[in-house]
Amino acid sequence: MPLSQSRPKFPATNALFPPTRDSALAKLEHFIPFAGEHYRLERNFDYGSGKHNSVSQLSPYIRNGTISESEVVASVLKSHPYHEAEKFLQEVFWRIYWKGYLDNRPALWTNYLEDLSELNLDASQAKTHQQARNGATGIDSFDTWSEELQQTGYLHNHARMWFASIWIFTLKLPWQLGAAFFLEHLLDGDPASNTLGWRWVAGLHTKGKSYLARPSNITRYTQGRFQPAGGLAAEAISIPDSHPAIPASYKKRPAPPQGLQQGEGLLMLDEDLRPHLEGLDEKSHILGMYPQNDYSQLPCSEPVRVFRETSLRNTLQDLSERKSCCVEVTTHPSSEAIETWAQKYGLHTLWLAQPQIGPWNDLWSEIEPRLAKSGLQILKFRPWWENELFPSATHGFFKFHKGIKPVATRMANATS
Numbered sequence: 001m002p003l004s005q006s007r008p009k010f011p012a013t014n015a016l017f018p019p020t021r022d023s024a025l026a027k028l029e030h031f032i033p034f035a036g037e038h039y040r041l042e043r044n045f046d047y048g049s050g051k052h053n054s055v056s057q058l059s060p061y062i063r064n065g066t067i068s069e070s071e072v073v074a075s076v077l078k079s080h081p082y083h084e085a086e087k088f089l090q091e092v093f094w095r096i097y098w099k100g101y102l103d104n105r106p107a108l109w110t111n112y113l114e115d116l117s118e119l120n121l122d123a124s125q126a127k128t129h130q131q132a133r134n135g136a137t138g139i140d141s142f143d144t145w146s147e148e149l150q151q152t153g154y155l156h157n158h159a160r161m162w163f164a165s166i167w168i169f170t171l172k173l174p175w176q177l178g179a180a181f182f183l184e185h186l187l188d189g190d191p192a193s194n195t196l197g198w199r200w201v202a203g204l205h206t207k208g209k210s211y212l213a214r215p216s217n218i219t220r221y222t223q224g225r226f227q228p229a230g231g232l233a234a235e236a237i238s239i240p241d242s243h244p245a246i247p248a249s250y251k252k253r254p255a256p257p258q259g260l261q262q263g264e265g266l267l268m269l270d271e272d273l274r275p276h277l278e279g280l281d282e283k284s285h286i287l288g289m290y291p292q293n294d295y296s297q298l299p300c301s302e303p304v305r306v307f308r309e310t311s312l313r314n315t316l317q318d319l320s321e322r323k324s325c326c327v328e329v330t331t332h333p334s335s336e337a338i339e340t341w342a343q344k345y346g347l348h349t350l351w352l353a354q355p356q357i358g359p360w361n362d363l364w365s366e367i368e369p370r371l372a373k374s375g376l377q378i379l380k381f382r383p384w385w386e387n388e389l390f391p392s393a394t395h396g397f398f399k400f401h402k403g404i405k406p407v408a409t410r411m412a413n414a415t416s
């Protein structure tokens, strides 16, 4: 459907995260003065819903590509020397690490889905699960975070760690269900950071090293808002990993195109928006794809759905207005829809950001073989920093860590 027929704009999901690039850039600009020492000292404090000023709250925008990791790093390094902003930069690189780690071991994602579909809760677990989802476990802090997650689509990192730990070790619920609950409600819900974040808390990422939420730590970093004396698990039981270890493998991809040539088009996924892609102009044909029905087996809440779709539509609208690109959007991506669009504009080559391991990659794996039969050439690209860093996202963060500074410095000198 041509974009012009889809006006007026969708309503914003919530006031905290308007789904526009301007909002993302404004959030980034507001945060930059705090990205140095302030972040280093304050980032672990969770001051409560609507008061998360110790962190950037950029994750929904970074997750869907409204702003790129490179842009964030470059903006921060314009105002801070590397050593001053190192802690913040490291967190941005944790995201790239998790993404690369899952890309190297896609079976972790399929195993997770398989586990999820095979889970059988007994009556008592089913009741606890419902209470956890409803914020009715009686654990004050946990219930507050459950509510905040569902109301705002966001949780502070420390709250995510405490929440996941209580879910697994105190409530004794399967981590896979907790990860699915997060993906359902987080605006930044990300198959890599989320699945691997939950595995890390459960002690499955670094074997035998789990994360236990301690009452004193919660009290300290919530400044006494919660005092969960007693009631929380005092030790982290070992969680078995039912799947065999998976060796890592890496596939390099071409860099993004520097603009589109005659006969070339760009497929833009709602999870990887590219408003910052260089060289787009009035000759550029872009098909935005939002898979309304068949995203995956995983449910997502209405605010998450609206955030994703609206971010995509607003990005396309922006590209059409600012760069006069010829944009369309489909909410039912399929080989037929793509072929019809390509034929309409005489396109023979389609560029696409390599889908991230997760729901989009699952869907793309069904579309691509059918599309291949049509004779269209598909070129999948990756940003240069992923090509640079993913090969070392095979083991712990320590090995990966060595590559961060040179890449961050190069990001500071690059534009996209």
Ligand SMILES: Cc1cc2nc3c(=O)[nH]c(=O)nc-3n(C[C@H](O)[C@H](O)[C@H](O)COP(=O)(O)OP(=O)(O)OC[C@H]3O[C@@H](n4cnc5c(N)ncnc54)[C@H](O)[C@@H]3O)c2cc1C
Pocket (backbone or CB within 6 Å): 043, 055, 056, 057, 058, 059, 060, 062, 063, 091, 092, 093, 094, 095, 096, 098, 155, 156, 157, 158, 160, 161, 164, 182, 186, 188, 189, 190, 191, 193, 194, 195, 197, 198, 201
């Ligand atoms: C169990 C669990 C589940 C998580 N699920 C997700 C998820 O689905 N999506 C997601 O984006 N992050 C996830 N995280 C990571 C982290 O909690 C969020 O990225 C962060 O809280 C986002 O808030 P912020 O933008 O204010 O972060 P800031 O502290 O301001 O950090 C800046 C950016 O760095 C990245 N980042 C920061 N911390 C991490 C981290 N630990 N791992 C990966 N990237 C990080 C994010 O892109 C973030 O926007 C999860 C963490 C845990 C423990």
